[in-house]
Each structure stands twice: as C-alpha cells, then as structure tokens.
Amino acid sequence: MRPGAIVSQYWPTVALFALLLGLWELAVTVFEIRAYLLPPPALVWDALWNADFSWGPHLWITSLEIAGAFFMAAIVGVMLGVAIAWSPLIANALMPFLVFVNTLPKVAVAPLLLIWIGYGILPTMVMGALIGFFPVVINTAVGLSQIETDMLDLGRVFSAPKWKIFLKIRIPNALPYILSSLKITATAAVVGAIVGEFVASQAGLGYVIANTQSSMNTAVAFASLIWISAVGLALYGLVVLVARLWAPWAEGVE
C-alpha cells in the first residue's frame, strides 16, 4: 500500500481514537471520577511503562502460554481433521465426541485440568488449546473434502497411494481453509491463556489483572489489557503473514 493510501484508509480510525482519549481525559477531570473507577489515560500510559513491578516476566509467561495453546490447537486440530477426512469410520467415531468436547464450557473444565496436570503454564496452554482446536478440526476436514473429483482423479491416474494423494494434493489444497481457521484459533488462544491465569497462576498478564482487584490499581489492569491485546494482535498478524507467504495462491479465501 502507498503511504498516501494508508493515511487515507486509517486517518478516521486514528481521529476517532484521539477523540475518545480526549473525551475520556476530559470526563475524568470534569466529573472528578476516582482513579480506581476510571484512571485517566495519562495514568494508564504511565502504568504501561513504569508499574511498581516489571512487565517483562508477565508478558513472557502469557506469550508463552498463548503460543503453546496456539500450536497445540493447531497440531491436534489438523491431525484430527486429517483423520476425519481419511476414513468415514474414524469420522463417525470421532465427531460426536469432538462436538461434545466443544460444547463443554471450558472455564468449568479449568479446575479439573489443574487437578490432572498440576499448576504452571501447561494447564493454561491446554485450556487455550481446548478453546481453539475445534475450528481447526472442522476447517481441515472440510478443506480436505472440498476438492474437485478431477483433482483426485489426477492422483488416481498416476497410481498414487492414498497417503500420497493426501500429502501432495489434498492437504495443500486444504491449506487456505486450515490457515483461515488458525486466525480464529489465534484469538481463542488468548482467551484461553487469560482464563487459565484467572483460575490459577502465579504470573502472567491475567494474573496481574486478577491481583488489581485487591490492590484497586485500576490503571495497571487497563495497562495489562493493552499488553494482552498487543500480544494477541501480534500473534494474529503473524498468522496472517505466514498464510500470505505460505499460501499466496489462496488470496481471498476466508
């Protein structure tokens, strides 16, 4: 995009954002709102960089959890999707079970995960993976079956074994579907990580927010939210970037 085009596309967003910030600052001053209810933007900005603790370790832990959840969901999801597309028998056996797991409220499962896996970042990762894996399964299975008969015939004409048709024709053909589901999973991984931290944790951005409830340090909670969305956006951007590089032929498939 040309710089001019970027400016003309994004200036309304920037302007609206600035306006809202201005109104927020004004409201806090004019109505004398207490900082623990709604901290002024300046205070949030300050907390973002100079809290009375270091953001670094919390950022690191949460990023790790999000990345772990994302990769777990992606790997398990793709494997299950391939299994489902591989044979109707496997599909019939797995699908009802997967739908059941998907309908479970994941938050309710969190305490169980702690009992089974113990404390630390692993249960939080599993939590995020649980929330995010289902769309990957479905999109992988759908992508694998959305293939022209002609393309499959092509593989059969050259006497390719089934696994090779999967590897060389069906999976690459499904890649746009898989990559687009990973965008959903990227968001789900963030939710999972934070929920996991709320339930039990000693560190992380979610832990910071949970802690401000007792300290009434609302500015820190706001700052933590901003950090979380920054991590989430970074992951999302990364997925979009990888999708563009990896499957440039799939532009426009959503």
Next chain:
Amino acid sequence: MPDSLIDLQQVGMTYVAASGPVEALADISLRVGAGEFVSLVGPSGCGKSTLLRIVAGLRPATKGVVNVTGRKVTRPIPDIGMVFQQPILLKWRSILQNVLLPAELAGRDANGLRKRALQLLDMAGLGGFAEKLPRELSGGMQQRAALCRALLLDPPLLLMDEPFGALDAMTRDDMALELLRIWGETAGARKTVLFVTHSIAEAVFLSDRVVVITPRPGRIAADIAIDLPRPRTVELRASEAFGRLSLDVFRTLTGRTEGSVAV
C-alpha cells in the same frame, strides 16, 4: 485382433444423478490395437469424456466388459498418460513441479526427470515458464503444460480429452505435429492413443481411425479408417483424399448423406 490393447464389449454407462438417471453411453464395442492412433468425435455431451474415464479405470462402466492389455479393468490402470478436458494443474506448484507430479506420485525419481520435463516444456513452447505458477499462464498454455505432464513418464498408452481445445488454430496445428512426432518417434513401439477432439480436420490428420459417436446416449455411428500415408505432412491437408475422408466424418457426424448447400 489378438494384440488389441483396449477392448470394450457392449459397454454402457448410466449416471445416477439427483435429477434421475442419465444414460451417457450405450452399447459401445471398440477395439484399439497396440500402437494405433484412434480419435473419438461426437457432439458435446455424447459421452466421450465418460468413455476415456472408463478406459482409464477411473469410473466403472455400468454395463459391458472393459479390458486393457488383456486384463479386466476394475480400478485405475497403471502406466497411462491422461490429458483431462481441463488442465487441472495444482495451483500451489510451479509449472515444472506440476509436470514432475506424476513422478512424485508414482514414487519415481523426480529429480532425475527434471531435464526431461524441461525438454517437454520447451517442446510445448513453455520454455520460459517452468518456474511460473499456473495462474500466470493462459488457458491454452495451461493445457500444454498438462500435456507435458501426461508425457513425462513416457507412457505406452495415452488418453487425451480435447488436449488442444483451448489453443489457437496455428498453435494447435504445431502441437498436433509435435504429438505425431512423439507418437511415431520409436517405430515398432508406437504409443497407443485414444484422442478426443471436436475438430474433424485434426482427427483425420492425426488418426489411423476416426470413431464417430452419436448424440446421447453415445453409440458408435461409424468407425472410419484413415488410410492416409505416414508420416503425415502439412501438405497432406490439401489432398483430395484428406478432403474426402473429412467429408465422410462430417456426414456421419451430422447425419447428412446428401451434399449440403449453404445459401
């Protein structure tokens, strides 16, 4: 004919679609000898593509017996080259990788065949396009790439469904000559070719026999021997014999036995 490579006996095909059954082919009995070049012509929808798929073992016929190289066809047969009506190139692979696909799928050494693939692309006038993606090529260019793919493993049997359908008249004639060259390269071990086309001139120019198929359900209306000398040359097209044979095919195809007059 003891050495008939393809042997179809009373083959019929009825598709079962949601809207009801469609009888595509009826009572097709056809033998193609090893090394023969046979063209199929017939109106759109008469079942030519269906017939090729049946011979390839991609679809089972609903009636009759299909034998290829003396064996009953029950699943896709090995060692054939097939050109589909659509190019069906894999859009994530470069043209060269697409041409090499058969080697990979059949578990052959793809790297060792690179040189051959590039030669084929050169022959098809796609020398500079090996590293391009399919979407960067025109429809006719994609079709030529698909032809190269079918020829890669030098198969003894070629099934070709309108391989030159998307080409302009001149490129089409060039490709026909190239195809004949490849076909006749090794005399004595000629490939067997089953070739679908809508061009009467192309069918007569290329073939040993032209099989004319009737409108749906497809039946064999005539099996016309093309006794023109080989190697075939461009000049042959101007000959009286070529014209007579073309007219034969045209008349069978259109069902007109009298000379028709355009006013």
